Amino acid sequence: MLKYLLKKVIHLILVMLAVSILVFISIRVIPGDSAEVILRANGIEPTVEAIEGFREELGLNKSLLIQYVDWLTGVLQGDLGSSFITGRPVLEEILYRLPATLELAAGGVVVMLLLSFPIGILAAVFKNTINDHFGRVLALLGASVPPFWLGMMLIYWLGVKQSFFPVMGRGSLQHLILPAFTLGLGMAAAYSRLLRVSMLEVLKQDYIRVARAKGLHERVIILKHALRNALIPVVTAFGVSFGHLLGGTVIVETVFTWPGLGRFVVDAIFSRDYPVIQAYVLVMALVFVMVNFLVDLIYRFLDPRISFERGN
Incomplete structure (x- = not known):
């Protein structure tokens, strides 16, 4: 280790x-x-x-x-420079806005989990039934809708017309719901399809047949034995696509006026604020690498046969 x-x-x-x-x-x-x-x-x-x-x-x-x-x-030495525009230390600017971006990303992940897991599992367990077809339609819609368009529609119908949720800024949990749903829907569409395919492969394995022959409850077989092994390719894909998740926050933050790093770095790009751009890329690269390291640790939890010492 x-x-x-x-x-x-x-x-x-x-x-x-x-x-x-x-x-x-x-x-x-x-x-x-x-x-x-x-x-x-x-x-x-x-x-x-x-x-x-x-x-x-x-x-x-x-x-x-x-x-x-x-x-x-x-x-x-811990000095990322000072902004050409504001004159403030870049590290302070990033640390001030980073929690908002991470909060939005975490909200998107929660939405993805809440949608993709039920849809993917039910689609695999009830293959070629109404549940499977319904899941495919939802996945297709989720993957086809651009985030900026979805965000504007949510703002208009649920924010302006119905006044269910606030549509600008960051504050309470209600402020997070619409941006998180906008960010998480596209991911949920992709991961529900990936989880379905992975579950179908696992359900064909011999140890699943043995578990059923022993008389284990189907819920135990699905959630304890099949799902755990089916998650390995899903976790792999999430680790690789985490950078796209952080990139997606730029669009969502702009649409919902979310005070995160996304809008901050967009302004920096247009104004050629070199220290801000450089620091942003470094921070995002560090977060991406750390997430992939965490993914490796999750592998070990999901499959004890994986050995870090042997590199397998």
């Missing part, structure tokens, strides 16, 4: 280093002068003197290598 953890830490360091290099270079090769964009955003006439002075103030007149080394040195 210790060897496995050490290997994971090394992978984490290498991944974060590669991400830092890629994001640092990629945002600086975008056409246009960031100093000019930032000056205009602050209502300052971007004269040649003003642009040169601003570039020197921010260190943008240095070579890319020196800029990267300076930035990476600060990151290793």
Whole structure:
């Protein structure tokens, strides 16, 4: 186990280093002068003197290598830099907004679990029945509806017309329901189909026939024996697609005016706020890697035959 953890830490360091290099270079090769964009955003006439002075103030007149080394040195010391627009430390800005994004992502996952598990299990257990066909239709609808359109429809019908839920901002649990449902519906559609296929494969195995021959209750067979093994590919897919979940919060946060990292980084992209963009990508990459590490641990729980020492 210790060897496995050490290997994971090394992978984490290498991944974060590669991400830092890629994001640092990629945002600086975008056409246009960031100093000019930032000056205009602050209502300052971007004269040649003003642009040169601003570039020197921010260190943008240095070579890319020196800029990267300076930035990476600060990151290793816990300093992600300061926003070009607000002037506040980027770490403070991210820590202020990160809980809102994680709350929305967690809400989307809860909605996904509440919808995908019943639909996927019932569709597999009652294959080619009305339950299966109903699940397929729901999955198709969920996968076909764009999140921004679904969000606007929910705002109009359940927020404006019926006044059941608030449609803007973050506060009580009621504020979370519509954004979480918008984010979770598409995931529920995909994972319900994946769970159905996985359950059908597991239900064909010999140990399921043996369990039925022993007279075990069907509910015990489905929930204790079949579901546990069927979850392995579902957990794998979730670990891989977690980055898409975090990316999906950008759209949902914009539609519902949710004060998370998504809207914050969109504004930073348009205003060429390099430190904010770099820090956001690093934080999201770190969260993604940690989630995949957690997925590996869940494997061990779901299937004790998996050995970290042997790498299997």
